[in-house]
Amino acid sequence: DTGVSQDPRHKITKRGQNVTFRCDPISEHNRLYWYRQTLGQGPEFLTYFQNEAQLEKSRLLSDRFSAERPKGSFSTLEIQRTEQGDSAMYLCASIPWSGTSTDTQYFGPGTRLTVL
Amino acid sequence: SQKIEQNSEALNIQEGKTATLTCNYTNYSPAYLQWYRQDPGRGPVFLLLIRENEKEKRKERLKVTFDTTLKQSLFHITASQPADSATYLCARSMDSSYKLIFGSGTRLLVRP
Numbered sequence: 640d641t642g643v644s645q646d647p648r649h650k651i652t653k654r655g656q657n658v659t660f661r662c663d664p665i666s667e668h669n670r671l672y673w674y675r676q677t678l679g680q681g682p683e684f685l686t687y688f689q690n691e692a693q694l695e696k697s698r699l700l701s702d703r704f705s706a707e708r709p710k711g712s713f714s715t716l717e718i719q720r721t722e723q724g725d726s727a728m729y730l731c732a733s734i735p736w737s738g739t740s741t742d743t744q745y746f747g748p749g750t751r752l753t754v755l
Numbered sequence: 756s757q758k759i760e761q762n763s764e765a766l767n768i769q770e771g772k773t774a775t776l777t778c779n780y781t782n783y784s785p786a787y788l789q790w791y792r793q794d795p796g797r798g799p800v801f802l803l804l805i806r807e808n809e810k811e812k813r814k815e816r817l818k819v820t821f822d823t824t825l826k827q828s829l830f831h832i833t834a835s836q837p838a839d840s841a842t843y844l845c846a847r848s849m850d851s852s853y854k855l856i857f858g859s860g861t862r863l864l865v866r867p
Contacts, residue, residue, distance in 0.1 A: 681857030
């Protein structure tokens with residue numbers, strides 16, 4: 640257990656429905672990252688926050704995706720009008736960034752999304 | 756584009772042998788590379804980081820090398836055990852965001 644938690648661990652939904660995932664990073668970590676991982680591939684970067692500010696979004700993050708980190712602690716990732724191609728593992732990671740390079744990211748267990 | 760490439764074929768070895776996994780990078784020179792372990796249905800777990808000015812780094816049965824001429828990092832597990840069976844991911848950190856760019860991972864299976 641890295642100390643990063645994600646909820647739910649599994650989500651099954653029907654195409655067209657909206658889903659929301661939550662990530663609770665390690666409490667003193669001010670940077671939070673979202674990644675998506677499909678079967679047989681490595682995680683792909685989606686977006687990241689420093690405190691409550693969303694600093695970068697990947698081209699993978701279509702306009703159906705939105706992420707927030709309102710108080711600089713937990714974060715949510717919402718997918719609207721889900722499509723079958725959204726089926727993947729969604730991973731959250733955090734780091735205690737302090738302005739210099741850092742050695743490692745702490746990943747949560749992920750949320751497995753299945754869109755039927 | 757700046758790519759991280761790992762052998763997508765699974766590596767199947769006998770317990771006690773040394774497992775060697777390869778990570779190649781193209782079109783850039785990363786300041787450092789990281790190696791993570793991922794078990795099925797779980798998030799990646801950090802194992803080792805090696806900087807470009809380090810030739811080799813060790814942690815218990817793990818060893819990582821970094822060859823900037825070949826643009827390659829090798830990850831070794833000595834005296835492998837069935838519990839080492841997992842997918843191993845190589846990653847580099849990008850710019851000031853420190854977001855990670857991962858390879859596709861190599862699955863290791865250690866037979867008892």
